[in-house]
Amino acid sequence: MTSRLSRRDLLKRTAALSLLGSAGSFAADVAAMSTVAAQLDEYRALVCLFLLGGNDHTNLLVPTDTETYAEYAAARPSIALQRDTLAATDLGPTASQGGRSFALHPSLAGIRQLYLDADAAIVANVGPLIVPTTVSQYLAGSVALPPKLRSHNDQQSAWQARQASGEGAHLGWGGSLADRLMNTNSSNVFTAVSTSGRPLFLSGSSIAPFQMSTSGGLNLKPAGASLYGSARGSVVYQQMLTAGRAHLFEDEISAVTRRSLDANARLRTSLPPAGSLSPALPANNLLAAQLHVVARTIAAQTGLGTNRQVFFVGLGGFDTHDQLVPQQNALLRQVDTAVTAFWSWLGQLGRRSQVVLFTASDFGRALASNGDGSDHGWGAHHLVIGGDVNGGTIYGDVPPAAFGSSVDVGNGVFVPTISVDQYAARLGRWFGVSAADLDLVLPNLQAFDPDALISLF
Amino acid sequence: MSGTVDYPNPDAGEAARFLSQATFGPTAAEIDRLRQLGYGAWLDEQFALPASPIHQTVVKTRSRPQEELLNSFWRQAATGQDQVRQRLAFSYSQIFVVSMISSAVNFYPLGVASYLDLLGASAYGTYRALLEGVTRHPMMGLYLSHLGNQKEDAEGYQVPDQNFAREIMQLFSIGLYELNPDGSIRLIAGDPIETYRTEDVVGLSRVFTGFSWAGTDKSKARFTQRLLAHKADEVVRPMEAYPQFHSVLEKHFLGVTIPPGQIDPDADLAVALDTLAAHPNVGPFIGRQLIQRLVTSNPSPAYVSRVSTAFDTGRYASGSWSTGTGARGDLQALAAAVLLDPEARARPDIGDTRTGRVREPVLRLANWMRAFNVRSSSGGFRIGRTDVGLAGLGQSPLYAPSVFNFYRPGYTPQNAAIADAGLVAPELQITDEASVLGYANFLYGAISSGVGISRDLKADYSAEIAIAHDPDLLIGRMNLLLTGNTLSTATLAMIRDAVVAIAMPTRNQTSARQRRVWTAALFTLSSPDYLVQK
Incomplete structure (x- = not known):
């Protein structure tokens, strides 16, 4: 709370000084102060687990009281989870929700245990917003909204961008948080690491995502000792691949190759062997393979020169318009297996309180059934897992699984009651970014209460 | 369908460039045929x-x-x-x-x-x-x-x-926003209009x-x-x-x-x-994407506009040659408009820094197959998936990760001069630190040993092996077949350096000739000059 006050003071002073025309030097002051303010001596990492396609959040967190379950079951003909399947993942009555009871999806038994151990928390009804928004404001079109709600690519972007922007945005909040703390790293090659494409989330002004193979450090075979038997060939080959270029596309390809060769050489020497982590990598699990190399990278943080890291891992297939129940069962089982293995690896490495894994997704899905699936929604429930997390509870308000609630904009699509900016701000605070810097990273944050999730850590 | 297009019959380099845009890649025989027929008659033959x-x-x-x-x-x-x-x-x-x-x-x-x-x-x-x-x-x-x-x-x-x-x-x-025929977003009072x-x-x-x-x-x-x-x-x-x-x-x-x-x-x-x-959006919306798939990532508004017109009118003419039925949305007219546009046919200027498109991995492999007359040992053309594994090509046709394809038409890599220049480069969305090495490693094995299940597909380099004693002839042939003669002088010099480093003995030249051909092919197909189709 005191940090909040000082942040407001800083903002006032920033505004005052801007009027005097000396904002530049003051920005440097703010940056210096923020570095002092944060506790940056200990390693920290954020891991964004993106559920690509839009996870059905209503079946992620199911109400289990007699009345609330009946309401849920009535609202979701043919796609409601059967009540008896929820017993093993029951979370019990939840004080923050007026004593209502919930169960996690039956596939999430391992994560449910983390929740009971207070290492996992649920954040209810999060989604992209520009300003706090009510149903009537939405229906009247009287407030600014993120562009192209319910469109996959645009909402993936809105979740990852600094300002809830649609496709084409340039700065993501993960990379931008890392921008603020990059000076605490001796090298920034591995500050933002993706195992799933080139996500907007990791793009900062200075920080760029590094795409890591799930096997760790790669070799360039033709640039080894010889190229088809010619030592000279292998030397010239590497020169050709890495030389700077005038054509912008060619130059980008060369730049990526240069980065790749340097970085992979360092990974080959720094990462602990894959077999050093216990338990062994679960088979046939794309997400576990990603989190496995993330754990190896975290283990190598000293050698890699990173004190602050942001990771992006992804799992596709959540666009369950069809076959929702069997598809989500299988996907969340993969998530549960992968995340619990990751938790074991972090335990082995002694890093549980230095890492926070959180989920994100294109959007939630509508409460309404379309026969055997659900359609694109907006707000959704998400998981936050880590040793520092004040887990075992639900933050925010879980809307009733019923039509016509105060957050239902139609078909049971929920207007978010916690903005992605608030979610990002709390994660960013834990990461070590100062309150003042959060306003720079998240320009829309000022419209929201930044302390809505203050108790999460 | 007859008549003569606005362009003279192409030289070999121009023919190869056109075939890179219109087909799965040039072959020596197809270059010759196109040079004989000219663009119009060649397209007529294809359309028939x-x-x-x-x-x-x-x-x-x-x-x-x-x-x-x-x-x-x-x-x-x-x-x-x-x-x-x-x-x-x-x-x-x-x-x-x-x-x-x-x-x-x-x-x-x-x-x-x-x-x-x-x-x-x-x-x-x-x-x-x-x-x-x-x-x-x-x-x-x-x-x-x-x-x-x-x-x-x-x-x-x-x-x-x-x-x-x-x-x-x-x-x-129709896409998300109303478009002008030139592909730009229509604005009213500075704001786009949702479709x-x-x-x-x-x-x-x-x-x-x-x-x-x-x-x-x-x-x-x-x-x-x-x-x-x-x-x-x-x-x-x-x-x-x-x-x-x-x-x-x-x-x-x-x-x-x-x-x-x-x-x-x-x-x-x-x-x-x-x-x-x-809907008036369809011409510019689909037309611009077809240009991106075949010719260039950043067509000028005028180019998109000409393509939209062909779509809307169902006809496209170049010189006295024309095609299309006149029905709105005639896709033959659309394809011809994309391929025969002056912007597609103009050779990029020396020193041009923004024209063209990154060739997606599937096209690179197809180029190799066609240029070197690849043969299937089993007769079954057994390739299977090419997007899995560390030394994979990084892309399989018909296996896009989602309905949003392998890459988005508006993708721009961040932290790159491409973004500052306001350009898009869709295929760079699947070009990253892991895929660049994967591709090079894939090529290294493919060129010498073949690709597919049990290396079922192998190249036939007999034409190249025959000229491998002459580095300039060899490199010239690679440059023509794979890039339409668009390798830079710096790249050509590096390939030459690597090729001549393999000494040609006076007797028993088989191995040296083969290694020179492999080297020239690997260098050409890995070069950033080639990877960006001009």
Whole structure:
């Protein structure tokens, strides 16, 4: 709370000084102060687990009281989870929700245990917003909204961008948080690491995502000792691949190759062997393979020169318009297996309180059934897992699984009651970014209460 | 179809450049043929080749259908005569995406083979016919879940699935914002105008109810059936109407209203597709993407505008040569407009820093296959997937991660001068620190040992081996066949350096000649000059 006050003071002073025309030097002051303010001596990492396609959040967190379950079951003909399947993942009555009871999806038994151990928390009804928004404001079109709600690519972007922007945005909040703390790293090659494409989330002004193979450090075979038997060939080959270029596309390809060769050489020497982590990598699990190399990278943080890291891992297939129940069962089982293995690896490495894994997704899905699936929604429930997390509870308000609630904009699509900016701000605070810097990273944050999730850590 | 295009018959380099845009890659023989015929007559010849259900014919008769679907794609890309049709089909497969990544679709490789055949067969027809073919294809129905999509229930709890209604507008026809004919976003008072809103998605979703597998009866059991025999006839037949599952509510979308009580799904579908196909966005929206797939990532507004005009008028003329029926959305006219535009045919200036497109990995492998007359040891063209594993190509045709394709038309790499220059480079979305090494490693093995299952496909380098004693002849041939003579002098010098480093003994030259050819091919196919098709 005191940090909040000082942040407001800083903002006032920033505004005052801007009027005097000396904002530049003051920005440097703010940056210096923020570095002092944060506790940056200990390693920290954020891991964004993106559920690509839009996870059905209503079946992620199911109400289990007699009345609330009946309401849920009535609202979701043919796609409601059967009540008896929820017993093993029951979370019990939840004080923050007026004593209502919930169960996690039956596939999430391992994560449910983390929740009971207070290492996992649920954040209810999060989604992209520009300003706090009510149903009537939405229906009247009287407030600014993120562009192209319910469109996959645009909402993936809105979740990852600094300002809830649609496709084409340039700065993501993960990379931008890392921008603020990059000076605490001796090298920034591995500050933002993706195992799933080139996500907007990791793009900062200075920080760029590094795409890591799930096997760790790669070799360039033709640039080894010889190229088809010619030592000279292998030397010239590497020169050709890495030389700077005038054509912008060619130059980008060369730049990526240069980065790749340097970085992979360092990974080959720094990462602990894959077999050093216990338990062994679960088979046939794309997400576990990603989190496995993330754990190896975290283990190598000293050698890699990173004190602050942001990771992006992804799992596709959540666009369950069809076959929702069997598809989500299988996907969340993969998530549960992968995340619990990751938790074991972090335990082995002694890093549980230095890492926070959180989920994100294109959007939630509508409460309404379309026969055997659900359609694109907006707000959704998400998981936050880590040793520092004040887990075992639900933050925010879980809307009733019923039509016509105060957050239902139609078909049971929920207007978010916690903005992605608030979610990002709390994660960013834990990461070590100062309150003042959060306003720079998240320009829309000022419209929201930044302390809505203050108790999460 | 006759007459003479505006361009003289091309030289070898120009012919190779054109073939990089219009086909799966130049061959020495095709370069010669194009130089003899000129662009117009060569295109006429291609346009005259009939469509055939080649992919489903192959997949139907073989075991391992998932693999055979890919084998068939590559066989046709490497050796098919109907190069323009197949290249367009591949391009359309990246706009009207159906992906074998989806488990629902993956079960039916025969269905996906017929979808690829449909895209090929539709490539010289009209956009309206293509859109209907795509909409009614059961693989699209499974992929975007409008197969078996039901009307709302009486209680109002269940609503039609909105998936296809949304994506047909966002991705297959009109896009998100109103466009000018030159592809730029129309602004009113500085703001873009959305083409549709949630209400339009809801209205259109009611149209796409009551369609499922073709069949003699229209029973509920057939309508809701998920699993058929994987080679059942239904998986290649257009979906049919089941009126009892069709929404009878009012259907309001894009300014059109179908009144309540309408029970004929086919009639409603016709209204919806007519409305979409007539929308002024389609020409610039689809046309610009086709330019990006074939020619350049950043066409000028004037280029897009000329292509839109060909789409709208259904005709395209260059000199006294022309093509197209005059029907709106004639895709033959569209393809010709993309390929024969002055901007496509102009050689990039020396020192140009922004023209062209990054060749996607599938095209790179196809280029290699065609340039070096690749042969299948088993006769089965056994390639299978090329996107898995560390030394993989990093892309398999028909395996896009989502309906948003392998990359987005507006993708720009961050923290790069490309973004600062306001350019897009879609294919760079799958160019990253892992894939660049994967590609180089893939090539290294492919060039010397072949590709595919048990290295089934091997190149025939006999023409190159014959000239390998002469570095300049060898490199010149690689430069022509693979890049249309667009390697920079710096790159040429480096390739020469590596080639001459392999000494040519006076006797027993076989190994040295082979290694020189491999080296020249590896360098050329890895060079950033080649990777950016100019």
